[in-house]
Amino acid sequence: MSSDVLTVFPTDPYWQPSRVGGTRAAALAAELAPVGRRTAPVPTEPRWHEGVVFVDCGSNFEAVGCRLCGTPLELTWWSQAVDARAVGGFEDLEVLMPCCAAVHSLNDLDYRWPCGFARFDVPIWNPERDWLEEWDLAAIGKVLGHPVRQVRAHY
Ligand SMILES: [Zn+2]
Numbered sequence: 001m002s003s004d005v006l007t008v009f010p011t012d013p014y015w016q017p018s019r020v021g022g023t024r025a026a027a028l029a030a031e032l033a034p035v036g037r038r039t040a041p042v043p044t045e046p047r048w049h050e051g052v053v054f055v056d057c058g059s060n061f062e063a064v065g066c067r068l069c070g071t072p073l074e075l076t077w078w079s080q081a082v083d084a085r086a087v088g089g090f091e092d093l094e095v096l097m098p099c100c101a102a103v104h105s106l107n108d109l110d111y112r113w114p115c116g117f118a119r120f121d122v123p124i125w126n127p128e129r130d131w132l133e134e135w136d137l138a139a140i141g142k143v144l145g146h147p148v149r150q151v152r153a154h155y
Pocket of ligand 1 (some may be wrong): 068102
């Protein structure tokens, strides 16, 4: 049985909310994207991570490119860069781009579908809806106290 996970998380990969803010934001996310009934429902709960984690898009992953010069990146280069930063718990996300020699954050690469990095996230398992709208994200961000973005994964 495959699953879809819609994950909402702060735009700043290092930022973490208070317990109250994070819990309220997760409750609002659960209301805006109710969990579907086609599988045993997983409750939508906020997660605070000790270090930064990669928020992947599962089999929705198609490609990754440089946002600065538009060059598609070799997946082997990208996965080595991610593995190297993972050793340090992603304390440092900056990499030297092989295409244009700029220093850029792994968080800001051009991922298709979107992926990201976070120390706090709210995964919504098998939501009944597709992507959240801009105003939904704005509402969650307001409750959280920081702007949020979303990643949609398929496993
Ligand atoms: Zn580049």
